[in-house]
Amino acid sequence: xxxxxxxxxxxxxxxxxxxxxxxxxxxxxxxxxxxxxxxxxxxxxxxxxxxxxxxxxxxxxxxxxxxxxxxxxxxxxxxxxxxxxxxxxxxxxxxxxxxxxxxxxxxxxxxxxxxxxxxxxxxxxxxxxxxxx
Numbered sequence: 001x002x003x004x005x006x007x008x009x010x011x012x013x014x015x016x017x018x019x020x021x022x023x024x025x026x027x028x029x030x031x032x033x034x035x036x037x038x039x040x041x042x043x044x045x046x047x048x049x050x051x052x053x054x055x056x057x058x059x060x061x062x063x064x065x066x067x068x069x070x071x072x073x074x075x076x077x078x079x080x081x082x083x084x085x086x087x088x089x090x091x092x093x094x095x096x097x098x099x100x101x102x103x104x105x106x107x108x109x110x111x112x113x114x115x116x117x118x119x120x121x122x123x124x125x126x127x128x129x130x131x132x133x
Contacts, residue, residue: 017132021073023066025123030062042068042085053095059123063116064090066125071101071112074127078110090114101127 039048043064051060067090075083089102101112111130116123 019077021070023069070125070127
């Protein structure tokens with residue numbers, strides 16, 4: 001099964017129709033380095049409101065960070081110019097709902113699929129961009 005998944009990802013990635021970005025966050029390290037300055041530089045007001053609505057806020061901040069990193073890595077394969085962290089916004093229409101990506105750049109018209117997962121001390125996010133628009 002794992003070989004089939006890897007083969008499918010390789011086909012997607014080499015077809016030129018998609019870009020993929022992912023990020024893995026180790027919660028203990030993220031928690032140790034998380035501070036107000038980082039929070040203000042990276043997260044939008046809506047993201048902060050979302051993360052602060054949960055009992056384990058650090059898990060939500062780490063999940064949102066992993067998502068932003070994954071999206072950033074996928075976009076960099078299409079457009080090498082710099083994109084600030086607040087230009088990538090991860091929203092949910094309801095608590096613990098499907099993550100959606102908003103790119104605050106009028107020239108960025110990306111169709112992005114995003115998934116976030118967490119287990120124990122790890123958070124993982126994968127972003128897939130359809131470049132065949």
